[in-house]
Amino acid sequence: MKVCSKCKIEKEDSEFRKNKYTKSKLQSYCKECDNRQRRINRSEQTYRRKKALLDARGVTFSDPLGSRRNPDKGNQLELQCSTCKRWLEVSTFVRRDLSYSSRGHDYTCARCKTEKLNKLKESQRI
Ligand SMILES: [Zn+2]
Numbered sequence: 001m002k003v004c005s006k007c008k009i010e011k012e013d014s015e016f017r018k019n020k021y022t023k024s025k026l027q028s029y030c031k032e033c034d035n036r037q038r039r040i041n042r043s044e045q046t047y048r049r050k051k052a053l054l055d056a057r058g059v060t061f062s063d064p065l066g067s068r069r070n071p072d073k074g075n076q077l078e079l080q081c082s083t084c085k086r087w088l089e090v091s092t093f094v095r096r097d098l099s100y101s102s103r104g105h106d107y108t109c110a111r112c113k114t115e116k117l118n119k120l121k122e123s124q125r126i
Pocket residue numbers: 004005006007008009029030031032033
């Protein structure tokens with residue numbers, strides 16, 4: 001038995017892929033997590049390929065993850081905030097691990113996050 005480093009669930013050794021480079025000769029995360037990671041990587045690749053194709057044609061690409069290039073701002077990458085629905089510079093969003101957010105950034109802009117946090121603090125004070 002071995003605990004998966006990603007999902008933290010204890011699983012049979014057979015649930016882990018072999019990896020001769022680790023001490024236990026098994027990968028640190030289970031097959032399920034490995035498959036999930038592969039899926040994420042694949043969708044990332046498809047997304048990049050599609051985007052490169054459209055970029056080459058000069059089309060502003062907006063994808064379901066809520067990101068686009070703004071040709072008015074030198075093709076700057078912008079993301080849509082899921083809370084205020086505004087399109088904002090990518091730097092307004094906190095960077096996230098791809099396993100946490102498929103677009104690599106938070107879905108809520110920094111301002112909405114702060115507002116949410118302040119509301120939470122207020123409600124806790126009462
Ligand atoms: Zn796992």
